[in-house]
Structures are given as C-alpha cells and as structure tokens.
Amino acid sequence: MCSSDLLMDKGFEYDVLDAVVGAGLDNILDSYVKVDIISDWKNREEFRNILSSFNRVSNLAAKATIFDINGDLLTQPQEKVLADAVYDIEEKYDDYLKARDYENALKLLMTLKTPIDNFFDNIMVMVEDENVRNCRLALLSKIATMMINFADLSMIVVK
Numbered sequence: 001m002c003s004s005d006l007l008m009d010k011g012f013e014y015d016v017l018d019a020v021v022g023a024g025l026d027n028i029l030d031s032y033v034k035v036d037i038i039s040d041w042k043n044r045e046e047f048r049n050i051l052s053s054f055n056r057v058s059n060l061a062a063k064a065t066i067f068d069i070n071g072d073l074l075t076q077p078q079e080k081v082l083a084d085a086v087y088d089i090e091e092k093y094d095d096y097l098k099a100r101d102y103e104n105a106l107k108l109l110m111t112l113k114t115p116i117d118n119f120f121d122n123i124m125v126m127v128e129d130e131n132v133r134n135c136r137l138a139l140l141s142k143i144a145t146m147m148i149n150f151a152d153l154s155m156i157v158v159k
Contacts, residue, residue, distance in 0.1 A: 012035050012036075012039055013039065013042075013157075015155055015156050015157040016035050016038045016039050016042060016156065017035060018152070018155045019038060019151040019152045019153055019154075019155040019156050020034045020035050020038065020151045020152075022151075022152035022155055023148050023149070023150065023151045023152045030100060030102075033100065033102055034102050034150065034151055037102050037103055037106060038106075038151060038153075038156070041106065042156060042158075046110065047110070048158045049113065050110050050112075050113040051153060051154075051156055051158055053112075053113050053116045053117055053120070054116075054147055054153045054154060055153075055154050056116075056120055057116060057140050057143050057144050057147070058144050058147070058152075058153075058154040059154075060125055060126075060137060060140045061137065061140040061141040061143065061144035061145075062144075063126075063137055064134070064137035064138055064140065064141035065134070065137075066134040066135075066137070066138055067138050067141055067142070068138060069083065069135055069138045069139050069142065070131070070135050071083065073131055073132050073135040074135060074136075074139070076122065076123055077122075078115075078118045078119045078121075078122040078123050079119060079123050079136065079139065081115050081118065081119075082112075082115040082116060082118070082119045082139065083139055085111065085112055085115040086112065086115075086139070086142055086143055086146070089108050089109075089111060089112070090146070092108060093105055093108045093109065093146060096108060097149055097150065102150065105150055106150060109146065109147060109150060112143065116143070123136065125137065125140070
C-alpha cells in the first residue's frame with residue numbers, strides 16, 4: 001500500500017491528498033501533518049478566498065522562462081508591494097518549513113493574499129515589453145515555488 005493510500009484510508013479528501021502528494025511525498029509523517037492542516041483550513045472562508053489568488057499565480061507562473069527578478073523593472077506600486085511582501089516572509093517561511101511548523105508556514109503564505117489580489121487588480125502581467133513581462137512572471141514563479149514547497153494548493157477543490 002502506498003503512502004497516499006494510507007492517508008486516503010484515514011478519511012482525508014482526495015483533493016487535499018493530491019495537493020500534498022503533488023508537491024512531493026518525501027515523508028509520510030510530514031505529508032500526514034500537511035494533509036491534516038489543509039483539511040482543517042479547507043472549510044475556513046479565509047483559506048477558500050485565497051485559493052483563487054493562488055490559482056492565478058500558479059497559472060501565470062507556469063509561463064515563466066526566466067526566474068531572475070530585476071527589481072529595477074518593478075516600477076508599479078502594486079508589484080513593488082507584492083515583491084516586498086514575498087521577500088519579507090521568505091526567510092521566515094523557509095524556517096517554518098524546515099522546522100516542520102506547517103501551520104505557521106501556511107498562515108504566512110496567506111498574508112500574501114492582499115498583495116496578490118492588488119497586483120492582479122492593477123497590473124497587466126503579459127505586457128509587450130518582454131523584460132517587464134519576464135520580471136513579473138518571475139515574481140509569480142517565486143510565489144508559486146514557495147506555495148509548492150508546502151503543497152500544490154491549486155489542486156484544492158472548493159464547493
């Protein structure tokens with residue numbers, strides 16, 4: 001029996017399992033903890049509200065081909081705020097993941113909701129200027145990478 005089957009037998013929903021397994025199932029105990037946390041958060045409105053934001057990030061991040069963020073190209077206030085928010089939480093987020101403090105890692109990720117939403121409300125990502133477009137996609141890719149280090153939240157199904 002594989003690890004995901006063991007978790008399914010515990011009564012967890014398929015989409016939550018897919019989100020954790022899709023991000024890489026290295027350790028069954030870590031996976032169990034992540035699945036348990038996401039299952040708990042899944043029914044909270046604040047979590048459901050951020051899933052669409054994360055999905056938009058993931059969809060556009062998949063188009064990134066260059067992953068260096070040139071801060072000089074981030075000239076609009078909303079993209080600067082988003083970049084700053086990402087850089088502000090990055091180290092602490094990584095520390096939470098290393099410490100297997102997944103609850104606080106998820107909470108920290110969720111602080112990006114407002115800057116992500118403001119970014120998408122005010123910034124056109126796919127602009128003609130290739131350098132600006134690549135920089136914006138790189139920023140979104142950085143967020144998507146942070147998310148996938150926790151779980152592939154784009155796989156969560158909200159009713």
